[in-house]
Amino acid sequence: MPNNWTPAEIPDQRGRTAVVTGANSGIGFFAARELARSGARVVLAVRNPEKGAEAALAIQEAVPNGEIEVGSLDLASLASVRGFADWFAREHEALDLLINNAGVMAAQPRQVTSDGFELQFGTNHLGHFALTGLLLDRMAGRDGARVVTVSSGAHRMGRINFDDLEGQRSYGRWRAYGQSKLANLLFAFELDRRLREAGSTIHSLAAHPGYAATNLQFAAAPRLDRMVMAVGNRIMAQSAEMGALPLLYAATYPGLEGGTYVGPDSFFEQRGHPRPVGSTSAARNEDLARRLWAVSEELTSVHFRIPGRAPA
Numbered sequence: 376m377p378n379n380w381t382p383a384e385i386p387d388q389r390g391r392t393a394v395v396t397g398a399n400s401g402i403g404f405f406a407a408r409e410l411a412r413s414g415a416r417v418v419l420a421v422r423n424p425e426k427g428a429e430a431a432l433a434i435q436e437a438v439p440n441g442e443i444e445v446g447s448l449d450l451a452s453l454a455s456v457r458g459f460a461d462w463f464a465r466e467h468e469a470l471d472l473l474i475n476n477a478g479v480m481a482a483q484p485r486q487v488t489s490d491g492f493e494l495q496f497g498t499n500h501l502g503h504f505a506l507t508g509l510l511l512d513r514m515a516g517r518d519g520a521r522v523v524t525v526s527s528g529a530h531r532m533g534r535i536n537f538d539d540l541e542g543q544r545s546y547g548r549w550r551a552y553g554q555s556k557l558a559n560l561l562f563a564f565e566l567d568r569r570l571r572e573a574g575s576t577i578h579s580l581a582a583h584p585g586y587a588a589t590n591l592q593f594a595a596a597p598r599l600d601r602m603v604m605a606v607g608n609r610i611m612a613q614s615a616e617m618g619a620l621p622l623l624y625a626a627t628y629p630g631l632e633g634g635t636y637v638g639p640d641s642f643f644e645q646r647g648h649p650r651p652v653g654s655t656s657a658a659r660n661e662d663l664a665r666r667l668w669a670v671s672e673e674l675t676s677v678h679f680r681i682p683g684r685a686p687a
């Protein structure tokens with residue numbers, strides 16, 4: 376594995392299509408920009424069309440030949456997720472890279488999505504679960520097709536509380552975030568197992584950015600958290616541009632196996648260049664993953680059809 380990998384090493388992505396959720400800011404923006412620079416047609420899947428248009432313009436300025444499109448996606452609404460998938464299927468024949476990146480952290484007070492799910496579990500996990508299930512058909516048979524789901528070091532404090540998944544009886548903002556990020560990893564690894572079992576050409580991987588200075592720390596957290604994190608961002612965090620590298624590496628590094636989890640290589644995975652990293656045993660627990668999958672199918676009413684081998 377190379378040290379100090381940079382996006383300059385991304386193989387030519389011309390002829391390939393990528394969807395990046397939450398691409399209007401933070402690490403999603405830089406991941407989208409570098410995929411566009413390497414020749415991919417990139418769909419910025421965002422909930423705010425104005426922010427999407429601004430991001431598209433900024434990418435276009437950096438990559439004048441880039442093919443960039445904006446698609447409307449609110450992961451906190453299953454109707455919107457379905458609407459995006461329908462639109463994508465109408466407009467695009469195939470999908471090569473799906474980067475499940477958008478996220479919200481430590482919301483206080485407890486909030487719910489338009490379907491009534493706790494905001495972090497609903498957005499970070501269930502929204503991406505549904506989106507992937509609805510887009511997977513478009514990835515069938517594509518060479519090197521990859522789904523990359525963005526988790527976090529916070530998965531280490533996560534526990535899937537099946538008795539109170541939505542934090543209705545007891546809500547803790549960090550507990551809910553940790554649960555959602557563990558769910559991201561359980562989903563990414565279980566999806567890859569199912570794809571392998573079906574003999575699919577698609578691979579599912581995961582990535583985390585370490586600690587990157589983005590809007591995440593300010594979007595939903597309470598005021599005191601925001602003040603502490605503003606200081607942390609200034610003295611400890613790496614740039615959002617560096618934080619995007621693990622996503623890009625997971626999406627494009629040749630020969631990476633499905634089920635690989637990529638993060639930064641320095642200072643307890645908080646900063647640096649990308650490399651495969653470890654996760655907790657809970658994240659690799661297959662019984663837990665199967666149970667979460669079944670619950671997620673039930674909650675979203677999205678039932679995966681895993682594309683298998685192309686007929687000979």
Ligand SMILES: NC(=O)c1ccc[n+]([C@@H]2O[C@H](COP(=O)([O-])OP(=O)(O)OC[C@H]3O[C@@H](n4cnc5c(N)ncnc54)[C@H](OP(=O)(O)O)[C@@H]3O)[C@@H](O)[C@H]2O)c1
Nearest residue numbers: 397400401402449450451476477478527586587589590591
């Ligand atoms: N930054 C870090 O240190 C860090 C560490 C570990 C993991 N992560 C993960 O990295 C990912 C990206 O976060 P970031 O740090 O780049 O933060 P960010 O700058 O706040 O980006 C988050 C993106 O998600 C979008 N988003 C939030 N809710 C959404 C929804 N309901 N539907 C569609 N899009 C939605 C936001 O859109 P709006 O602009 O409209 O709000 C924004 O584009 C997240 O999954 C996060 O958990 C980040």
